[in-house]
Amino acid sequence: MPRNEPTEVTDGWDGERSPRRRKAVRYGVPVAVAGVAAATIGLVPAFAGSGSPDLPKISAQDLIAKIAKSDVQQLSGTVRVSTDLGLPSLPGAGGGAGGFGGAPGGGEKDGDGASAAPQNKLMELASGAHTLRVAVDGPEKQRVSIVDKAAEYSLVHRGNEVWAYDSGSNTAVHSTAPDAGRHGKQHRAPKDLPKDLKNATPQDLAKQALKAAGDTTSVTVDGTAKVAGRDAYQLLIKPKQSGSTVGSIRVAVDAENGTPLKFTLTPKSGGAAAVDVGYTNVDFAKPAASTFAFTPPKGAKVVDGDKERATAQRGHGKDAPSRKDLAKDMGGLNVIGEGWTSIATIKGEGAGLPSGKGEDKGAGGDAAKFLDSIGDKVSGSFGSGRVFSTRLVNALITDNGTVYVGAVDKQALINAANAAK
Known part of the structure; x- marks a missing residue:
């Protein structure tokens, strides 16, 4: 069978999107690529295994279409996360900001559930190496566990319930999200879930990067790879604009179902990958229902996240900014330039x-x-x-x-x- 050779998407290719959509994408997406990578890193797989399997030749356009059509709703596996963004080491940098599904806001030291606040834990993924266990069964059921040497942190979403549990402090935070839609295929995760959990399928980060495809971007198929024991094509994305700090984005795509199995972002300055996240094993079978069940261990401190958030808001009184106020404050935000720059x-x-x-x-x-x-x-x-x-x-x-x-x-x-x- 012929070995897949590099093929390039020519300037201006943008699938079936309208001209207006293309323009919005080219102006808006590249600015957020690095941020999206950091924000969704915990759930997007990356590590490649050894070997370069012989696969039928495929064009970059067809491979992108294969990703877009992929509709994997169920999977489980182990993910290895490695991040080197070159962030300065600052005192107290481990703390997160903001609440989650009614969980304690801001990770304040005096909050009963601060140690289990999801942002505090998910922010840790912005540097170093981590191991995660991931399970997904559609938009209503997701579980992510961050496995540390001495402890484990789990975030479980099932329907309109969210549990966050930190084994280190033996603390569990329970939150409800009654606005989690339940209308057939229009199921949605609760609005207060962080994007890390909303974007629980592996495709999301790769799709964000691919939205930048256009006359500012080179997209090619660059060989094949083995990822977590599965055959995959390698999609190589490179900015054409010299001012970008992004050197390349390499996405390994499952040859069978189109699911991205590898995401590696390398800065133009060279050196180790800034973002390298990936499955060491993956299974696309339906996870057992028990995977998404959670009962606090005996002796665990259980915090009512909804009540704690309401108390915090009352404590701040009029000084507490509403979501509308925050949106208004961002009114001065503007985007200049085009593409990756x-x-x-x-x-x-x-x-x-x-x-x-x-x-x-x-x-x-x-x-x-x-x-x-x-x-x-x-x-x-x-x-x-x-x-x-x-x-x-x-x-x-x-x-x-x-x-x-x-x-x-x-x-x-x-x-x-x-x-x-």
Whole structure:
């Protein structure tokens, strides 16, 4: 059987999407690619095994179509997650923010269920190596367990119930989501579930990356691989724009059912993959119903997540921002540029970062010295500011508080700030 050779999607190919859809995708998706990778990393498989199986030749267009048509609703397996985003090591960086399905908000130290708050645990996946056990049975049943050396953390969604359990502290948080739709095929996960759990099928991250396909992107089929014992094609996605920090995205696609089995994102700067997530084993059979049943162990501290969230909101009173208020605050968000070099901007209102000028002593000077240690001072016709960098995402914060952020290099941010002056 002929070995699959690299084939490229020509400029402008965009499947069956309308011109309006293509334009929206090209402008909006590349900015979020790195963020999506970090946010959904816990549930998207990646590790490749050994061997390059002989498979029938397939074009990049057909392989993308195969992914799009894939409708795997049931699977279980073990996932190995490895992340190296180059994030600075900061005190208290392990803490997450925000509530979850009524779970304790913000992971505050005084919250009864803070140790079991999902964001606190899922944020740990943004660095280092982790092992997860994943099970999915449609949009109504998902389970993710983060297995550590000394403890295990499980997040279980079944219908309108959500359990989060931390074996280290023997704490369980129970939340309900009565708005979880139940209308035939229109089942939806509760609105308050984090995207990590909503996007429980392996296809999601690969599909997000593929939405960027267009005249700013090269998409080719680059050989085959064995992933968790299954035959797979390798789809190679590369930005054509020089200002992007993304070097390439490689997706291994199950040759039989079109499910992405490998997702590896490598930065243009080289070195180890920034995101490398994958199955060490996978089974597409229906998981046992007992997989999604959860009863707190004897002696476990059980926290009513709904009640705790309501108490926290009452405690904040009028100061607690509503979702509408948060959405309004983001009204200044704008996206400039195109494709992989798109940059998100938030207009500042004069309150930027401390400069430390005339404050060699005191809090202002100390803050400025700290910021200098993790960010680079830059200047241009826009004025001055600091650039904070990871291996994928860079952010420029000007002295007047305007923010420019994207998966682009430092010079691209400075050029954007100069152009917006």
